[in-house]
Amino acid sequence: METMREFKERCARVRVIMDEKSVDALCLTPSADMYYLTGFWTDPAERPILCTLPRAGEPMFMVPRLYEEQVRQRSWIDDVQVWDEETGTVAQLRELLQKLKILEGKIAVPDRLWMSQFRLFQEAAPEADYVFTSEILGRMRMIKSEQEIRCMERAAQLAEAALAATFPLCREYSREYELAAHLEYEMRVKGAEGSAFETIVASGPNGSIPHHGSGDRKLRDGEFVTFDVGARLNRYCSDITRTVAVGKISPKMERVYNTVWKAYQEAVSAVKPGIASENVDLAARRVIVDSGYGEYFIHRTGHGVGLDIHEPPYIRQRDQTRLEAGMTFSIEPGVYIPGEFGVRIEDVVVVTEEGCRPLTKYPAEMIAV
Ligand SMILES: [Mn+2]
Known part of the structure; x- marks a missing residue:
């Protein structure tokens, strides 16, 4: 896990970028951005939890009383204030922004800020110029430190171990949700904070829906089952997908599997520093198009993974x-x-000086159960 010093160092680096972009303050609400700079993580909820980080001056939290102790424990920021229940939120927010002299300033708010809370900002400081925190933090968050990569590797290992423990159960358990439950149990009992996203176990025709989730369909012989699972550990996400063959599959299924396997390998080999992300997408897409299945590859080749399960960079066509x-x-x-x-x-890879290294090692050749 990051130490308090690392969070502080990130804040120092952010201030330099704020200077360059003339941003007066970051107003963080619960999000990966908030964790990245303060060390405090919670899910967004209806009551505002706010951390102001001015370009010059000390950062400060403003939270509902029930969060006060937690924020003091988890975050390096000493100034933790509590919303006064009597005074309205908008009035207190206005007072706070006024004290920071940014009522008419340039304020960065998280890209994933709830609209209902953005409304509070608009009412408190209608004259301010609002920009996205991704403009300040996007590049920084894209390049992971060694410490972050170690966290992600451990998260990857948890998901991988859960998969390995679950595949043999395809014969024993009959329904998608049973396998999904087992995957999640395995990750949790080994120390994961939870799933990084809704676990996908898609059998037979459900496999053509990329984000199927899992349902009560029974597995049958001669079908594929797609498992897409991720663990969260120290707030970092993992993401791995394997498609397994239950019993004997058709020649067409085998052909498609080998096409996807080859596309995966080509894309992994294409990764190296300096190339545009579209080239990695192209490497995978070319294999699938050449095999005649181009119209069935209905999404981009990949997405960044870190504190958020989907974050920049995106590995897609026309992305430079x-x-x-x-x-x-x-x-x-x-x-x-x-x-x-x-x-x-699917595997998550980390770009190295020479190329890339997958964070997971589980074989991706045809897996029969
Ligand atoms: Mn993914």
């Missing part, structure tokens, strides 16, 4: 983002044939 050492993203080509089946293979 230059890859750099320390970036972490998924490579996950897939082929989805509606009404029939789907295949997806």
Whole structure:
């Protein structure tokens, strides 16, 4: 886990970027951005939890009373104030922004701020110029430190171990949700804080729906089952997908599987610092298009992974983002044939000086159960 010093150092670096971009303050609400700079994580909720980080001056938390102790424990920021229940939120927010002299300033708020809370800002400081925190933090968060990569590796290992423990149960358990429950149990009991996203166990024709989730469908012989799972550990996410064959599959299924496997390998080999993200997408897409399944590859090749399960950089067509050492993203080509089946293979890789290294080691060749 990060130490308090690391959070402080990030704040110091952020202040330099704020200077460059003439941003007067960050107004953070619960989000990966808030954790990244303060060390405090909670899910967004209806009562505002706010941390102001001015370009010059000390940062401060403003929280409902029930969060006061937790914020003091988790965050390096000493100034923790509590909303006064009597005075309205808008009035207190206005007073706070006035004290910081940013009522008409340039304020960065999280990209994932709830609209209902953005409304409070607009009412408290209608003259302010609001920008997204991604403009300040986006690049910094894309390049992971060694410490962050170690966290992500451990999160990846948890998901990988859960998969390995669950595959043999395809014969024993009959329904998608039973396998999903087992995956989640395995991750949790090994120390994960939870799932990084809704676990996907998609059997047979459900496999053509990339974000199927899991339902009560029974597994059948001669079908594929796609498992897409991620653990959260020290707030960092992992994301891994394997498609397994239950019993004997058709030659067409085998052909599609091998196409996706080859696309995955080509994309992984294409990754190196300096190239544009679109080239990685192209490497995977070319294999699938050349095999005649291009119209069934219905999504981008990958997405950044870190404190958020989907974050920049995005590995997609026409994206010019230059890859750099320390970036972490998924490579996950897939082929989805509606009404029939789907295949997806996914690992998160970290860009290195020479190329890239997958965070997971679980074999991706055809897995039969
Ligand atoms: Mn993914």
